Amino acid sequence: MTNCMENAVIRKVLILVALTIILPGSALAQQEHSSMLLKESSMVIRDSIASFDFEAGGEEVEGLMHGPAVTYTYHDAYYPLMARGEFEIMFGSTDFKRDGGSSDSDDIIINARGLLGYDILYHDNLVLTPYTGLAMRYWSNNVSGARDQSQSYYYIPLGVETQSSLMPTVDFGTRLEADYVFNGTATTDFEGDGGRSGKADNDLDFGYGLRASVYISKQFEAVGLGLEPFVRYWNVEGSDGDWVRRNDGTFENFSTQRGETLIWGASLTVHF
Template identity: 30%
Template sequence: MKKSVCGALLVIVLLAGTPVAAWAGPGGGFVSLVLADFDYEEPDVMEESGGLYGVRGEGQLPVDRARLRFDGELLVGGTDYEGQTWGGAPVETETGDRVINLGMRVVGRQEPVAPVIGIGYRYWEQDLRGPGGYRRAHQYVYLPIGMEIGRQDTSRFWPPQARLELRHLLGGHVESDLSDVDRRFEDAENDLDGGFGLKAELVSTFEGAGRPWQLGVFVRYWEIDESDPEVVDLGGQLTEVYEPENETRVVGLRFGIGL
């Protein structure tokens, strides 16, 4: 995982060229409110779905042959959980969720179609409540490769700019605090080696009341392979645990104001 991440960072540095000069023109930075519908599924095991809300920041910086775009997002909320215990008994409960997305993209200067490459990080923390519940944290490091179609032009609301990405999972892991269930249980950490994500977003940037504004509609999807197994001590019994293959779908919108 470390070699893959270092290689991706090296590509970004080579593409970026000269040091940053200044914020990139109108609409260089935005702070947005975000509303999202979240759905996570482990086929034949469990499903978690519900609404999340939060805030997102985005900024752009020009370099010699491209633009650097930085973004950070925090989503929180509660979702409904439908699954089963390790023994197979059905469980319906609520969870507390927190999702953090961080990224840096190198965007080409070509228009109306510009290539995009970068590095991204995703953190999702679940608090599975109720009897037998425990905390679980998912962490992904990924390589986004894609394109931007259209211009970010504040003089017109339509047509919007399209942002498309394929996200290659470089590595990650899932930490499960099984000691929340029983103090005698050992916590587990399962490595993730395979998976990918997709993102599609339509973004309109426009002027209003002397300020730039931005409206975005997005779809995000993750498909993650079964994790590597780990043997943990569950109260004196050595047990092999793993994370099943899973899918995540997030559909949402954001509305922001320029800085």
């Protein structure tokens, strides 16, 4: 990934960090409000649209992706604990670029996450929740007339979120998270691409991710509506090797190279 893209990630994260620090403090400076920040059981349904950019070893995949997600959160009534389950699917038509050429491709991303956190309440108007858990990410990229590839890996999220009440029916929140990738697999089906045939299965042993978002929601009588801009970044190291057959009958020890992914966009949310 170019330095420009890395700088873009840093700028977006710094802006969201500043919002994390400044805006909840501004809310506390107002008159305290009774709110539903620690509602025992809640569900959020979201529809997201995002810019997607993946780069690895001279290859690039970029385009727009969109899709739904559902989040269920439980806050214990007696102990300050939070439990959450998340499922998200995004898909889109992208451009696959290599060696100065471009091909159409189709992408799917699936995220499944289970989180546990500890709720810390300040002045009845600000909730700080550090959390961790276990999560899985799957990405598939199918290139028209060329190879198909997919990556799936497990990771441990370490994050913190804030929730504050700006007024009785308006809530504001932020999320900052770092992710540790500890196990994964990259699968490449060559279909003759690059003079190779067959399929390679490569182990992914290490990587990390960063994600940040801010949201604001308005509560109506039955449901709440909100907006949540977000940015996500992944950096996954290259893999070990796997032997694949070349079209001339010889074998090659194929490995994937370090890949970086930048996703940024916004979600429309419905709160129950």
